[in-house]
Amino acid sequence: MSSFVVGFQDVDKSKLLVAGGKGANLGEISKIEGIRVPDGFCISAEAFKRSVGETSSIKELLDNLSLLKVEDRDEIGELSSEIRRSIEGLAIPQDINKEVTSFLSRLGEKHSYAVRSSATAEDLPTASFAGQHDTYLNVVGTEAILRNISKCWASLFTQRAVIYRLQNGLDHRKVHMAVVVQKMVFPQASGILFTADPVTSSRKVLSIDASFGLGEALVSGLVNPDVYKVLDGKIIDRKISTKKLAIYASKDGGTKEQEIEPDRQYAQALSRRIEAHFGHPQDIEWCLVDDDFQIVQSRPITTLFPIPAVDDQENHVYISVGHQQMMTDPMKPLGLSFWQMTTARPMYEAGGRLFVDVVRDLGSPTIRARLVELAGKSDPLIGDALQRILERGDFIPSLPDASPAGALAGGAPAPIETDPAIVTDLIARNQESIAALKRDIR
Numbered sequence: 414m415s416s417f418v419v420g421f422q423d424v425d426k427s428k429l430l431v432a433g434g435k436g437a438n439l440g441e442i443s444k445i446e447g448i449r450v451p452d453g454f455c456i457s458a459e460a461f462k463r464s465v466g467e468t469s470s471i472k473e474l475l476d477n478l479s480l481l482k483v484e485d486r487d488e489i490g491e492l493s494s495e496i497r498r499s500i501e502g503l504a505i506p507q508d509i510n511k512e513v514t515s516f517l518s519r520l521g522e523k524h525s526y527a528v529r530s531s532a533t534a535e536d537l538p539t540a541s542f543a544g545q546h547d548t549y550l551n552v553v554g555t556e557a558i559l560r561n562i563s564k565c566w567a568s569l570f571t572q573r574a575v576i577y578r579l580q581n582g583l584d585h586r587k588v589h590m591a592v593v594v595q596k597m598v599f600p601q602a603s604g605i606l607f608t609a610d611p612v613t614s615s616r617k618v619l620s621i622d623a624s625f626g627l628g629e630a631l632v633s634g635l636v637n638p639d640v641y642k643v644l645d646g647k648i649i650d651r652k653i654s655t656k657k658l659a660i661y662a663s664k665d666g667g668t669k670e671q672e673i674e675p676d677r678q679y680a681q682a683l684s685r686r687i688e689a690h691f692g693h694p695q696d697i698e699w700c701l702v703d704d705d706f707q708i709v710q711s712r713p714i715t716t717l718f719p720i721p722a723v724d725d726q727e728n729h730v731y732i733s734v735g736h737q738q739m740m741t742d743p744m745k746p747l748g749l750s751f752w753q754m755t756t757a758r759p760m761y762e763a764g765g766r767l768f769v770d771v772v773r774d775l776g777s778p779t780i781r782a783r784l785v786e787l788a789g790k791s792d793p794l795i796g797d798a799l800q801r802i803l804e805r806g807d808f809i810p811s812l813p814d815a816s817p818a819g820a821l822a823g824g825a826p827a828p829i830e831t832d833p834a835i836v837t838d839l840i841a842r843n844q845e846s847i848a849a850l851k852r853d854i855r
Contacts, residue, residue: 417460418512433531433591453595497567525597528561545574600700603628609694619643625659721761731768776812
């Protein structure tokens with residue numbers, strides 16, 4: 414396998430530092446049975462480092478850029494513009510040029526392509542970089558593709574991308590740009606599908622944004638999409654927007670508009686398969702081409718608040734223990750372990766906070782009323798949320814009052830026998846964790 418140009422078949426999610434976030438995810442989902450991904454290849458981050466990283470004048474500019482802070486927006490704008498001009502003015506090395514040309518000859522030099530940025534700090538679980546780097550659509554001809562590869566490299570240093578990296582604590586000199594070159598598809602409709610509702614954080618509701626033609630009009634904010642909420646294969650909510658603009662790349666050139674009604678149940682099955690493959694909710698870009706769905710991107714949804722990991726399909730209602738105690742900040746691992754070891758009721762960790770599952774309490778007619786009342790006094794929003802869940806009628810199973818006097822969520826635990834060894838054990842476990850982290854860092 415070449416170190417400069419690799420096909421999707423040679424890329425998977427472990428190749429983040431080779432193909433960047435977008436390229437690694439495209440290579441990964443292309444291997445999922447039943448998922449169609451337009452064919453293509455990646456110009457690796459090594460090609461970027463070879464072409465850009467070894468240029469002394471650009472190194473000096475990057476050193477200067479690393480000294481700036483988010484507040485220095487004018488200086489960032491000037492310096493990033495100079496870096497982009499320098500990169501676009503570089504000649505792509507002949508050996509990289511030759512490998513790109515070879516891949517294009519196999520796929521078809523006369524075909525239209527999308528040339529897409531794929532940074533090594535992109536589509537990550539904690540930072541998506543959505544919309545920060547540039548993509549060029551409907552590019553035809555080897556020279557045009559090579560020219561747009563340079564533009565993608567340069568887009569690593571748009572002002573918005575530089576500021577986003579600063580906000581996320583990423584070093585400009587340690588982030589590199591791979592480029593995806595992918596066959597164009599000409600969709601009747603396209604959009605974005607979230608396998609978890611980004612507004613409510615519900616993991617069971619799909620949110621589908623759809624518009625006519627290419628997705629560029631949607632992701633760039635030029636049009637308001639139609640929005641569909643889907644639960645168990647049924648549309649539970651929809652918002653149809655007036656769309657005055659659609660971007661559509663015709664096979665024969667020019668643009669056109671065309672209405673279409675996507676088959677959303679099939680989209681749900683595909684999206685759930687992708688989500689199951691990656692193991693967490695996904696933000697998926699799709700195209701509908703000749704009544705067939707094709708996937709052109711998948712990345713983690715980074716805005717969802719984490720929830721406790723469970724391995725069943727049962728309903729759960731979690732209340733934050735810390736919020737009941739006016740402790741709203743995340744806890745350190747030692748504190749989490751201490752609470753979990755010394756409380757009689759199981760506590761579940763997510764996002765550095767502890768939660769108790771009160772679904773059985775809400776199912777008990779006697780405990781339910783006291784729980785809602787006490788939670789409401791502690792935090793009216795929690796009390797209101799619990800009441801809304803009860804009003805749904807189908808979420809909480811009705812249970813017998815096995816223990817009417819049982820302890821409420823977040824209440825005082827039953828007394829436990831004092832055991833000094835607990836502290837020693839916690840300290841030992843903490844030291845083992847630190848030692849393991851040090852080994853991993855080395």
